[in-house]
Every structure is written in C-alpha cells, then in structure tokens.
Amino acid sequence: MKKLSHTKDLAEQLANQVVQQKENIPNKESYLLLAKYYEEAEETTNAMVILQEALQEYPMSMTLHHVLWTFYAKHHIQNGRSRHIPRTIKKLFDKKPNQFFELLQRVFLKNDQYEVSLALLKIELQTKPHEIDLLYKIIQQSLKFCHFEETIPYFETLKKLEKDDKNLVKLHMKLGMVHMVAGHFEEAEKQFLYCREKYADLLPEIYKENYEKLVIFNNGESSIEFYKSIYPTKKFVATFDAIDKTETGKPFAYKLLKKQDVDLISLRRRTLNNYHQDITREDYYQAIEKLVPYYDKRFAYGTSLGGYNALFLGSTIPDCKILSMAPRNPAHPIYGTKERKYNKFLHPLSHPVNTEIQPIICYDPKERIDQPYISKEIKRSYPNGIYKEFDYAGHRVPTYLREIGALKEIVTLFLNGKPIPDYDRRLHRKSAEYHRVLGLHCRRHNKLRWALDLANRSIELAPKYDRSLALRIEVLQKLGRYDEAIHYTDEAIEIHPDLARFYLLLADSYVGKGDPTKAKKVLESANKKLKSKKIREKIAQLKVQD
Known part of the structure; x- marks a missing residue:
C-alpha cells in the first residue's frame, strides 16, 4: 500500500468519521471515504470490495450505485456493470462477513495511528463482544x-x-x-x-526457557522487558545491555541468569547508536516502581554501557545490590569514545553521589579510557563501592572472567550476597583476551616482538577471535613483514568474510609493499559485497594519492 500525503489526510478523516463518532456500523460516507483511500493508494481491489460491501448494507442508495458504476468504468473492470445488479441482489440474500473494519485497521496501522487503531478495535468489540481473535488484538494493542x-x-x-x-x-x-x-x-x-x-x-513444555515476557515500558527508542519465571521466586535482576546488543536479541547475561532462579527486568534499545539518553532516572524507576515491592532481593547487573546504567539507573531501586563491569557510556563528552562526537549527552556528567550503597565494580586499572572515568567520576559518586581490579582484562571484563573460569562463580556469589574473592593472577594464562590486551599495550610502547608473541598466544587460545587476528596483522605491518601480514589476512578473511576490517588491513599491506593498485582492486572487490563506508573512504583516499 502506498503511503501518500493525501492518503494520510484521508486516514485522519476516517479516524474522525468512524472512531471519534463511535460508529459500530459504518455509514455510507465512511464506506465512500475508505474506498477513496484505497483507490488513491492504488489498491483497486480493496476499493471495489469496500464499495460492494457498502451496497450490501445500503442496497437502496442511488449514490452508492452511481459511485460503483463509475468505478467499474474508470478502472476498466470487465463485466462490472453487467454483473452489478445480480451481484447486489445476491449479496442481500447471501451476506458475506463484513470487511470494513479489517480494511480500516490496515489504514490506521499503515499510517502509524496506533491509538486510533485500538479505539477502532473497541468499537468493533461492541458488536462482537465474544470474538476471541478481536479480544487478543485488543489486549496486544493495549499492552x-x-x-x-x-x-x-x-x-x-x-x-x-x-x-x-x-x-x-x-x-x-x-x-x-x-x-x-x-x-x-x-x-x-x-x-x-x-x-x-x-x-x-x-x-x-510451553516455556522452554522458563520465562514469559512482557514489555512494560517503550518510548520508541528504549524499552523495558519483564521476564517472569514460571517457578516461584522473590528475586529479580535488572539487566542493562552492553554496547553490541539491541532488543532483537536476548538481554545481557540471559543464558547465565535464567539458571539462577531470578526474574529479569531488562533495559533494551532499538538501535546500536542509542546510548539511552532518551530515558531519565525518573522515567526508569517510574516504569518499574510498582513491581519492585513484590521482591525481597533486588539486583542490577551490566557491563560497559550496561555497567554504566547498572549504576546510573539501578541505583534508583531501593535496597538493590549492583554488579557493574567496566562502566562506560561512549557518548559521555569527557570520558566517552568517538561516539561522543555524534550524540547528545543528556544525562548529568556525574552520577549523583550515593554513600548508602556498596556497588561491586570490576574493571581494568590499565585500560586507558575506563581508568580515568572510574578514578575521577565513579569513585567519587560511589565512595563506598567495592572495586575489583583485573590488570590487562581490557574493557571486555566479562570475556576475560569467562575465559579464566570465574564469571559464573562471581555472578552466583553476587546473587547470593557473598563476597567476591581475589583470584589467582596466574589464571590469566587461560585468557585470550588478557594476551591480546597486553599485546596492545606492548605495541603501544613499540615492544613489537613481545606484542607479536602475545597476539600469537591469544590466537592459540581462541583461533577465530577477530581482534587477536587483527592485532597479529597490525604488528607484522609495523615490523615491515608485509608478506606474512598478507598471508594471515587472507586466512582471517576466510574465517570472517564479512568483516571490512580485514580487507582494509589487506589493502594497507599492499600499500606497504608499494602496490597501491593491488590495494584498490582488493577494496573495490570487497565493496561490491560489503557496501562499507570505511572501504569507500579508503578507495577515495588511494585515488587521491595516485
């Protein structure tokens, strides 16, 4: 259906005609208006159905007869005129189900008139109070x-x-x-x-994952999903998604938490470039306020952007224990990352000072973005927090903890109110993330052979990990070992054929070898498949350098 500006005006007229006047039986004008809408949207069949149905309800209307007769001629509908009177008489004795409200619903939904759509369903229910499908639609729309x-x-x-x-x-x-x-x-x-x-x-059998779900807040960008366990529990965890999650997937830590005998209240986002600046502390707590007293034990948990929100929003929940890992909001104008250039930051620059709670905050004191934010802001706002340091865990603290075998234990201890121990530092030998992060530090300090050894060790532990594969290639490029870099980039592309990063690295290696023509061919070929902005920019840069 075409969504034209004029058809939107017609939709508003229909809303006024049918919904505001509470027409549970459409009048002739409403039929004509709906038919006009579908005709202008170039849906001739639906327009004809509406006009034919109108005559079924008002067979003596000469206006309707004239409009339908003209409609047949205008749209060259063969046999329309010749079958007009017989069809009208037949429908008087053999009435088909009324399609007016169904087709009108499509109009409102197509034009984003959801409140009007709900009002229409309620009007329709007056004539069909026991129609199951209609009741389901009203419930779904109301929710x-x-x-x-x-x-x-x-x-x-x-x-x-x-x-x-x-x-x-x-x-x-x-x-x-x-x-x-x-x-x-x-x-x-x-x-x-x-x-x-x-x-x-x-x-x-019905709930394979033990949860029923209900959306309890939605402002169009951020939403809050409530997951109720089918088993009795008086504990909930407020979860907050990390930077790489949207509402299309499961909430943060879902697989881990569903085994912990808890309900979930999960803040989600519609798009990856939403940093929850559309929701305030007041908005968040007001949405869950009536739920909270049901629970004896309350927790908040998140990492990165989710770790930030576990503190900023989770601290609004009374008597709530908080586990925050590497808290960071990329849109923060002082402590953010590149996203801060493109996004307005509407939250306060500092969290409110809270001396009443003891959040557990896990982070890497060597991480060059997280460390200043935590030391200058988070520790000031949460002076009684318990700060657990994991050197060279990097920003992806849960990944590091999972690799050393500590993540599940930490979350379980947290949910049971038990202290989190200091882990043996030798466990880092199990972590691909640790070796990659330490390799990054070595590369930054121009200790390239150490960096290469660490990248290789990281790849041994996680052979398909794209970040470690990229680090090895970048270090080889710095060492001027371009043939090896090309070899390992080709291998990485076989593993990750849809990551633009590796095609860019491959082009850089060819440029390093003095073959920009080959670099352009690589990128032009990749761009046909990936349609990457970064690849297009690199191609343009190489052309300028010719």
Whole structure:
C-alpha cells in the first residue's frame, strides 16, 4: 500500500468519521471515504470490495450505485456493470462477513495511528463482544501502550472463552504479570499458582526457557522487558545491555541468569547508536516502581554501557545490590569514545553521589579510557563501592572472567550476597583476551616482538577471535613483514568474510609493499559485497594519492 500525503489526510478523516463518532456500523460516507483511500493508494481491489460491501448494507442508495458504476468504468473492470445488479441482489440474500473494519485497521496501522487503531478495535468489540481473535488484538494493542489495568477485563473474558489449554496457560501467566505491573500482587499470585497446580506438565513444555515476557515500558527508542519465571521466586535482576546488543536479541547475561532462579527486568534499545539518553532516572524507576515491592532481593547487573546504567539507573531501586563491569557510556563528552562526537549527552556528567550503597565494580586499572572515568567520576559518586581490579582484562571484563573460569562463580556469589574473592593472577594464562590486551599495550610502547608473541598466544587460545587476528596483522605491518601480514589476512578473511576490517588491513599491506593498485582492486572487490563506508573512504583516499 502506498503511503501518500493525501492518503494520510484521508486516514485522519476516517479516524474522525468512524472512531471519534463511535460508529459500530459504518455509514455510507465512511464506506465512500475508505474506498477513496484505497483507490488513491492504488489498491483497486480493496476499493471495489469496500464499495460492494457498502451496497450490501445500503442496497437502496442511488449514490452508492452511481459511485460503483463509475468505478467499474474508470478502472476498466470487465463485466462490472453487467454483473452489478445480480451481484447486489445476491449479496442481500447471501451476506458475506463484513470487511470494513479489517480494511480500516490496515489504514490506521499503515499510517502509524496506533491509538486510533485500538479505539477502532473497541468499537468493533461492541458488536462482537465474544470474538476471541478481536479480544487478543485488543489486549496486544493495549499492552503496546502499557495500558495494563485496562487489559484486565479483556483477559478475564478471554479466559472464559478460550478452550485451548496452552493458550490458557499463557493467558494466566500474562495476566499474572499484568497484575504485578499494576501492583496487584495477590491477584498475580493466584494466576501463577493456578498455572503451577493445574498445568504443571504443560508449563515446561510451553516455556522452554522458563520465562514469559512482557514489555512494560517503550518510548520508541528504549524499552523495558519483564521476564517472569514460571517457578516461584522473590528475586529479580535488572539487566542493562552492553554496547553490541539491541532488543532483537536476548538481554545481557540471559543464558547465565535464567539458571539462577531470578526474574529479569531488562533495559533494551532499538538501535546500536542509542546510548539511552532518551530515558531519565525518573522515567526508569517510574516504569518499574510498582513491581519492585513484590521482591525481597533486588539486583542490577551490566557491563560497559550496561555497567554504566547498572549504576546510573539501578541505583534508583531501593535496597538493590549492583554488579557493574567496566562502566562506560561512549557518548559521555569527557570520558566517552568517538561516539561522543555524534550524540547528545543528556544525562548529568556525574552520577549523583550515593554513600548508602556498596556497588561491586570490576574493571581494568590499565585500560586507558575506563581508568580515568572510574578514578575521577565513579569513585567519587560511589565512595563506598567495592572495586575489583583485573590488570590487562581490557574493557571486555566479562570475556576475560569467562575465559579464566570465574564469571559464573562471581555472578552466583553476587546473587547470593557473598563476597567476591581475589583470584589467582596466574589464571590469566587461560585468557585470550588478557594476551591480546597486553599485546596492545606492548605495541603501544613499540615492544613489537613481545606484542607479536602475545597476539600469537591469544590466537592459540581462541583461533577465530577477530581482534587477536587483527592485532597479529597490525604488528607484522609495523615490523615491515608485509608478506606474512598478507598471508594471515587472507586466512582471517576466510574465517570472517564479512568483516571490512580485514580487507582494509589487506589493502594497507599492499600499500606497504608499494602496490597501491593491488590495494584498490582488493577494496573495490570487497565493496561490491560489503557496501562499507570505511572501504569507500579508503578507495577515495588511494585515488587521491595516485
């Protein structure tokens, strides 16, 4: 369907005509307006269906007869006129289901008129109060707008009409969650208990990962997802996604936490370039405020951008224990990375000073971006924090901890309120990330042979790790060993054919060898497949240098 400016005007007229006037039976003008919308959107078949249906409802209307007759002629619909009267008479005796509201819904959804769409569903429900599909649509649409209290009567009606046991299980679980978000904990417990007693065998079959999900906040860019365990628990973990995650995947630490007997309240983002500047501390806590009193134990956990938010937003939760790893917001104008140039930073530059909590903060004191931020800002804002240092873990602290076999233990100890020990430093021998990060430090100080040895050791521990593969190539280039660099880059491209980084490194090696023509060919070939901005910029740079 074409989304034209004029059709948007028609959609607004339809909203006013049908929804605001609460037409549960469309009048002739509404039929004509909807037909005009579809005709202007070049959906002739739908326009014709609407006009034919209008005559089914108003067979004596000469206006409708004239409009449909003209429509057939205008669009060269063969046999339209000759079959017009017989079809009209037939439909009087053989009425088909009304499609007006279904086609009108498409108009509103196409034009992003979601509130109007919901209002239309409610009007339609007046004439079909027991239609199951319609009730499901109303619930789904209402939950999108976080109209939780409003959905409860619809859930109750559906429970009486639904016959399928699996659907009933999901209805009871979802209704229990809606009651929780609304602060009705006794009613919520009734729904969960009923599920556990009546459908004990079905629950694990339906919920393979043990969670039902409900979105409890959405401003279009940031959202909060509530994951309720099918098993009773009075613990929740507020999780915050890292820099490489969006709402299309599972929340941060999902695989680890789903085995820990906890519910999840997860802050998500729609796009990778959203640094949650669209959500304030007040917005966040207001969205979860009614849920919080249900739980006896409350935790917040995140790394990188998520570590920043575990502190900044998680500290709004009363009596909340916080585990933050390498906290950093890349958009911070002082302590951020390159993203700070392109994004407005709307949060306070410093976190509020909080002397009441003892967050656990794990970081690498050698990391040149994290270290100044933590020492100058985070330690000032959280003076009673417990700061756990892991030399040469780099910014990806959870990766390092997982490689030395400590991550799961640390999270488990944290969730059980037990102190995190100091780990034997010799464990770093197991970590590819440790060797890569130490290699980066050596390269930075021009200790290139050490850097190469460390990159090779990192690759031995994690043969496909792209960052270690890139480090080895970069060190070889610095050493002037371009043939080896080309060999290892070719190998890396076989492993990671969609990473532009390796094609750029390959081009650099050819330039280093004095063969810019070969470098351009490599990049032009890669650009046909990858469509990379960085590759295009490099090609332009090489052409200028010719």
